[in-house]
Amino acid sequence: MTPPLLQRAALWRAASLGLWALVMLYSSVDGRLDLLLRAVFHPLVALAGLLLLLVALLQLRLAFGPGRQERGDRRQARTLLLTAAIALLVLLLPPAPSFADLAGQRPRDETAESELSFVLPPAQRSLTDWVRLLRSQPDPKLFAGDPVRISGFVLPMEGEPPQLARLLVRCCLADASPVGLPVHWPAGQAPFPADQWLAIDGVMGLGPAPGGGERLEVVPSRIRPIPRPARPLEP
Amino acid sequence: MILTRLATAWALFQGLLIEALPFLLIGVLISAGARWFAPGGRWLRRLPSHPLLGPLTGAALGFALPACECGNVPVARRMLSGGAPLGAGLGFLFAAPVLNPIVIASTWAAFPDQPWLLLARPLGAVLVAVALALLLGLVPEALLLQADLLAERRLHQPLAAVGLLERSSGLVGAPPASALSAEVAPVRPPLAELMKHASQEFLYLALLLVMGSVIAALVQSFVPRSWLLAVGGAPTLSILALMLLALVVSVCSSVDAFLALSFAAQVTPGALLAFLLLGPVIDLKLVSLLGLLFRPRGLVLTTAGAALMVLLIGQWVNLWRL
Numbered sequence: 001m002t003p004p005l006l007q008r009a010a011l012w013r014a015a016s017l018g019l020w021a022l023v024m025l026y027s028s029v030d031g032r033l034d035l036l037l038r039a040v041f042h043p044l045v046a047l048a049g050l051l052l053l054l055v056a057l058l059q060l061r062l063a064f065g066p067g068r069q070e071r072g073d074r075r076q077a078r079t080l081l082l083t084a085a086i087a088l089l090v091l092l093l094p095p096a097p098s099f100a101d102l103a104g105q106r107p108r109d110e111t112a113e114s115e116l117s118f119v120l121p122p123a124q125r126s127l128t129d130w131v132r133l134l135r136s137q138p139d140p141k142l143f144a145g146d147p148v149r150i151s152g153f154v155l156p157m158e159g160e161p162p163q164l165a166r167l168l169v170r171c172c173l174a175d176a177s178p179v180g181l182p183v184h185w186p187a188g189q190a191p192f193p194a195d196q197w198l199a200i201d202g203v204m205g206l207g208p209a210p211g212g213g214e215r216l217e218v219v220p221s222r223i224r225p226i227p228r229p230a231r232p233l234e235p
Numbered sequence: 236m237i238l239t240r241l242a243t244a245w246a247l248f249q250g251l252l253i254e255a256l257p258f259l260l261i262g263v264l265i266s267a268g269a270r271w272f273a274p275g276g277r278w279l280r281r282l283p284s285h286p287l288l289g290p291l292t293g294a295a296l297g298f299a300l301p302a303c304e305c306g307n308v309p310v311a312r313r314m315l316s317g318g319a320p321l322g323a324g325l326g327f328l329f330a331a332p333v334l335n336p337i338v339i340a341s342t343w344a345a346f347p348d349q350p351w352l353l354l355a356r357p358l359g360a361v362l363v364a365v366a367l368a369l370l371l372g373l374v375p376e377a378l379l380l381q382a383d384l385l386a387e388r389r390l391h392q393p394l395a396a397v398g399l400l401e402r403s404s405g406l407v408g409a410p411p412a413s414a415l416s417a418e419v420a421p422v423r424p425p426l427a428e429l430m431k432h433a434s435q436e437f438l439y440l441a442l443l444l445v446m447g448s449v450i451a452a453l454v455q456s457f458v459p460r461s462w463l464l465a466v467g468g469a470p471t472l473s474i475l476a477l478m479l480l481a482l483v484v485s486v487c488s489s490v491d492a493f494l495a496l497s498f499a500a501q502v503t504p505g506a507l508l509a510f511l512l513l514g515p516v517i518d519l520k521l522v523s524l525l526g527l528l529f530r531p532r533g534l535v536l537t538t539a540g541a542a543l544m545v546l547l548i549g550q551w552v553n554l555w556r557l
Contacts (some may be wrong), residue, residue, distance in 0.1 A: 020256070059431070076435065080438060090252070095245055105460055107461050170494050172253075174251050
């Protein structure tokens, strides 16, 4: 059965809502949310997707069911068409951000970690754990010689060698702020491109700080290029 | 280079949009629920219209709505179109994004060691909301509110308060006393009608949110944030810089405290509070949504008034805490 001509507005509404529902639901399963939002928000997005799908289905029923005929206006039609087109675009063009580009624009995360409830053994500390630990215990000599196993992306630095970095996210990518560790890159090693993800095994060593004095840096014994992890953002 | 940056902006846009859409949906559903449970919205017109009590009551209603500013707009629109006093509607619009349990809890979770902030943020939000309601109350509604909102609002306001010409429909002359007491009970809208209205509202607001998120994502990708935080230590400049940052970043009020945490150590306390107060009232993502309520003049007044109030509060806090 074809819907009456004037019920097409309901059909378009159902299609547009359905596309947005699809955006939310598909983002929840294709790993896109891991790249965009902090994990606590993921269930909210999926739930909103389900609710939207429900409303879209009800609209669809309305479009084919008996009811008063609707007079659609031009603005309404434009809104429906535009929102549907944008939803389609979001669906078809998944995000592919450059973490190094984003990090280069942002100031470093300076959260003062006042309470470290427990400290992991050195080889189990992530890059973020290391950065937080070094901030709370600024004496570099305390950790020299500790084993390191970390992963992160290559972040070019101005006036010094690239660091290995991660993005910290409190809500969504818009508030991401970088944390990084200096690396003592092996001599003769061709420089890795920005954004390349690396897994580094090695030890903490002392190196010269740019402003004078000493600082801790990662002295790698093994560097492996890895694909971007499924959950690249850290809380 | 430019392509890389555009790709990053596209990801930022998706992050902002997908994070805000659930809250927008919550707001639209609450607004539809209010139409269903209280058709005609008679309770809205009983809210106080006193210049001070009105905004305070509106602000207090925020405790009933655990959503941030995107979800707030459809609810505030519903209040105003239902004939709520302007002050109460505006008080809700501007203060509720801060005065709700989730936002207060997240502020406390982010700054457990700064109890002054837990008191100063809600208090500041109420001050800003009352000031804005008083300021916008000076402008005639016809010049302040969008035409379609105004038309809907006029239908729900008593004729004695509006006048026939403004309302463009209704009966001439004062209604007989008996008719006043036995006002016809408003009809609950059919479910299909309610659903249609809510769907249309959600899609329209989503479109506005898309526009706001595009602008916010582009500005964020092409303006280095370090420019804004470079002036962190200077009392007045730091407040202005963080106000600008709040406008640009456009994250929801329920999470902005965690974002503020990442640079709290670099800026003055007044600037920190300014960031937490201005963002919920106005930011790039919100401008287009607020355009659904206000004419350009209202938008300009809101932005200027909020900026001035927040600057004053920030300065005062810096005098007190520095």
